[in-house]
Amino acid sequence: MDLTFTPEHDAFRMEARAWLEANVPPPGALRSLDTAEGFDDHRVFERQLFDARWSVVSWPKAYGGREVGIMEWLIFEEEYYRAGGPRRVSQNGIFLLAPTMFEYATDAQLERYMAKMASGEEIWCQGWSEPDAGSDLAGIRSKATKTDGGWLLSGQKTWCSRGAFAHRCFGIFRTDPSAERHRGLTYFLIPMDAPGVTVRPIAQLDGETGFAEVFFDEVFVPDEDVLGTIGDGWKVAMATAGSERGISLRSPARYTEAADKLVDLLLATPVDEGHHLDPRSAIADEVMKAYADAQAYKLHTYMTATKVREGHTVGAEASATKIFWSETDVAIHRAALRLLGESAELEVDDGRGGTDLSEWLDGYLFALSGPIYAGTNEIQRNVVAERMLGLPRA
Amino acid sequence: MRFSFTEEQLVLRDTVTAVLADWCTPGDLHELYANDAPDAGRSHPRWNALFNLGITALHIPEVDGGLGLDDRELIAISEAAGRVALPEPLSETAGVVVPILVASGAGHHALEPFLDGGGAATLGGVTFTPSGPRIASVADGHRVRTSGITQATASHHLLAVSSASGPELHLAVTADGDLTRTTSLDRTRRLGTLTWTPTDATRLATGPLAATLLDQAVNRAALYSAAELLGLCDAMITLTAVYVSERKQFGVPVGSFQAVKHHLAGARVKLEFARPAVYAAAWSLATEHPSATHDISLAKSLASDAADEAARVSLQCHGAIGYTFEHDLHLLMKRAWALSAAWGDARSHRARLLNLLQAERSVLPS
Numbered sequence: 001m002d003l004t005f006t007p008e009h010d011a012f013r014m015e016a017r018a019w020l021e022a023n024v025p026p027p028g029a030l031r032s033l034d035t036a037e038g039f040d041d042h043r044v045f046e047r048q049l050f051d052a053r054w055s056v057v058s059w060p061k062a063y064g065g066r067e068v069g070i071m072e073w074l075i076f077e078e079e080y081y082r083a084g085g086p087r088r089v090s091q092n093g094i095f096l097l098a099p100t101m102f103e104y105a106t107d108a109q110l111e112r113y114m115a116k117m118a119s120g121e122e123i124w125c126q127g128w129s130e131p132d133a134g135s136d137l138a139g140i141r142s143k144a145t146k147t148d149g150g151w152l153l154s155g156q157k158t159w160c161s162r163g164a165f166a167h168r169c170f171g172i173f174r175t176d177p178s179a180e181r182h183r184g185l186t187y188f189l190i191p192m193d194a195p196g197v198t199v200r201p202i203a204q205l206d207g208e209t210g211f212a213e214v215f216f217d218e219v220f221v222p223d224e225d226v227l228g229t230i231g232d233g234w235k236v237a238m239a240t241a242g243s244e245r246g247i248s249l250r251s252p253a254r255y256t257e258a259a260d261k262l263v264d265l266l267l268a269t270p271v272d273e274g275h276h277l278d279p280r281s282a283i284a285d286e287v288m289k290a291y292a293d294a295q296a297y298k299l300h301t302y303m304t305a306t307k308v309r310e311g312h313t314v315g316a317e318a319s320a321t322k323i324f325w326s327e328t329d330v331a332i333h334r335a336a337l338r339l340l341g342e343s344a345e346l347e348v349d350d351g352r353g354g355t356d357l358s359e360w361l362d363g364y365l366f367a368l369s370g371p372i373y374a375g376t377n378e379i380q381r382n383v384v385a386e387r388m389l390g391l392p393r394a
Numbered sequence: 395m396r397f398s399f400t401e402e403q404l405v406l407r408d409t410v411t412a413v414l415a416d417w418c419t420p421g422d423l424h425e426l427y428a429n430d431a432p433d434a435g436r437s438h439p440r441w442n443a444l445f446n447l448g449i450t451a452l453h454i455p456e457v458d459g460g461l462g463l464d465d466r467e468l469i470a471i472s473e474a475a476g477r478v479a480l481p482e483p484l485s486e487t488a489g490v491v492v493p494i495l496v497a498s499g500a501g502h503h504a505l506e507p508f509l510d511g512g513g514a515a516t517l518g519g520v521t522f523t524p525s526g527p528r529i530a531s532v533a534d535g536h537r538v539r540t541s542g543i544t545q546a547t548a549s550h551h552l553l554a555v556s557s558a559s560g561p562e563l564h565l566a567v568t569a570d571g572d573l574t575r576t577t578s579l580d581r582t583r584r585l586g587t588l589t590w591t592p593t594d595a596t597r598l599a600t601g602p603l604a605a606t607l608l609d610q611a612v613n614r615a616a617l618y619s620a621a622e623l624l625g626l627c628d629a630m631i632t633l634t635a636v637y638v639s640e641r642k643q644f645g646v647p648v649g650s651f652q653a654v655k656h657h658l659a660g661a662r663v664k665l666e667f668a669r670p671a672v673y674a675a676a677w678s679l680a681t682e683h684p685s686a687t688h689d690i691s692l693a694k695s696l697a698s699d700a701a702d703e704a705a706r707v708s709l710q711c712h713g714a715i716g717y718t719f720e721h722d723l724h725l726l727m728k729r730a731w732a733l734s735a736a737w738g739d740a741r742s743h744r745a746r747l748l749n750l751l752q753a754e755r756s757v758l759p760s
């Protein structure tokens with residue numbers, strides 16, 4: 001048991017820190033990720049990250065990575081959040097699709113897509129959920145029928161994050177109409193500008209179009225853009241789902257940074273406005289509970305990373321992890337809003353002559369989506385109960 | 395960075411777990427509830443079986459005849475002891491008293507009972523507060539009355555504070571004093587009050603050294619309570635998972651209902667995330683890392699909350715059978731309640747965390 005970093009790790013950290021301090025744009029400099037202009041602002045920053053080989057540190061060098069291990073990736077993430085780096089517009093691609101690609105893609109597919117994914121040239125969205133297949137993902141009805149040289153995709157996908165602006169979509173369609181549930185599904189890589197694709201942006205809680213509905217009307221996808229084998233889509237998708245819930249989507253740095261800022265906010269809150277510094281006060285305890293949970297998530301991640309590095313895979317534990325980080329995120333931001341009291345609802349100067357949500361309010365709205373996306377926490381609790389505790393299925 | 399136990403550490407833990415499985419069954423604990431002789435623990439074959447594994451000498455350097463190991467080994471053993479609600483002071487002896495004796499510079503004579511004398515020891519006369527240990531021993535003439543001693547009747551020695559003239563740390567022999575039993579909900583905690591006489595022979599440290607050692611002792615007691623809570627949590631959740639998988643209502647196992655699943659899953663998640671914090675705190679303590687105090691408070695707050703949750707949902711998911719004296723659940727649940735509050739509850743440790751972070755921020759440029 002050794003919880004210290006090696007001198008090589010420290011050197012890697014310092015190199016990342018120096019670059020990020022010099023290059024991360026100041027808060028508010030990039031417009032909102034969920035607007036057309038902000039989407040482009042964020043892609044420009046992704047390109048800078050990529051050019052300096054910081055966008056996908058753990059990937060092969062051929063696609064813009066540094067081929068470093070999981071610990072270095074965690075260190076980079078710690079530094080990224082420490083520097084106040086913006087939300088990653090490419091996250092659905094680099095964190096969700098990429099691990100699945102490295103497991104299932106052909107060499108030609110990797111050549112075709114990975115570098116462009118890493119540089120932000122092509123942004124990916126996820127086409128999984130349907131109006132009648134949310135938590136019950138195996139209820140997918142969108143279908144793909146065979147045609148010369150490829151497939152014709154028809155149906156409707158929804159809640160596609162960044163779907164309003166994305167260039168490509170990774171989605172699951174039913175290729176065997178006679179098969180039910182988890183069988184007869186296939187995983188496709190789909191160009192969003194193909195004829196037959198119609199995107200209807202959906203405004204989220206903050207009024208911006210962070211996600212979209214996507215309609216497919218006999219959209220042609222060539223055979224070479226099937227990921228994995230025909231009919232094997234569920235298995236391929238579960239690799240992505242594991243990444244989404246496990247450590248690759250939400251590095252602990254996001255929470256430890258936010259929790260540290262929360263403690264600062266508590267300590268900066270005047271004592272005469274509610275005696276917040278009295279350690280017995282309810283709000284101080286709420287803050288420290290959120291802080292403790294963020295720290296616990298970090299330590300748990302180090303333990304998981306050790307297991308992964310020693311060849312173990314993350315199974316149902318990923319569901320426990322997803323519950324924990326999503327609820328920790330809500331707890332951190334809710335405590336901050338409580339500290340801000342009546343002023344929490346106010347928008348702040350965005351530096352461009354307008355107003356925008358405060359960092360805490362924006363963070364809270366974003367955090368609230370966590371227990372819903374990537375499989376609701378209710379579904380995750382079922383997984384924990386059935387697969388970690390062995391309880392009988394309903 | 396390698397955050398996992400070594401093969402050797404796991405083998406040691408599994409060896410202790412096997413001995414505990416033989417010697418500390420729910421039946422043994424029920425028997426102790428029914429019929430606990432005042433000094434049964436001091437000569438109990440269960441303690442001898444554990445002692446013979448050398449655990450009490452784990453922290454003693456090899457040069458002095460001990461195992462020369464540290465908290466990285468002991469933390470997993472203590473978790474295993476918690477899992478069976480061990481009614482002897484294994485964690486107190488090996489995790490608190492012996493390391494303090496070693497740190498105090500006490501000679502071979504003081505360590506002897508823990509090398510081959512079958513010695514069991516515990517800590518008393520002090521409680522945790524967020525701003526530091528609070529001495530709870532009371533002067534009684536030339537004697538000292540120390541109350542709230544855990545596993546008192548199972549211990550030969552007591553690490554205690556006398557504050558007659560500034561804090562002094564002593565190792566008293568329980569048989570030399572007057573021990574009275576204090577009854578509590580968890581009767582297998584065997585609480586007691588010892589009235590003892592401080593002498594040159596019992597004195598371990600005075601002045602600043604005594605204060606430092608006292609601080610360490612309380613931190614150690616908090617950490618090892620957290621480790622036992624992990625084991626208790628796991629035992630309660632496992633017991634309940636088995637029960638709800640078998641118990642049928644409406645023609646199906648009640649564990650197939652989502653309401654029951656979600657109770658247990660919630661408790662399991664809390665345990666999952668408390669565990670690394672406890673192990674990390676053991677590492678910090680063993681390596682004298684500057685964050686050790688912070689890490690111990692983190693560990694105890696998470697473990698106390700996890701155990702409270704596990705106890706609550708385990709009782710609920712068992713239904714009325716779990717509310718009975720004859721069922722095994724109360725053996726675990728009552729210990730969990732006691733240890734959750736002992737040596738600083740979750741909120742007290744979060745208060746200390748806030749104190750530490752505030753102090754850190756006031757000396758560092760922001």
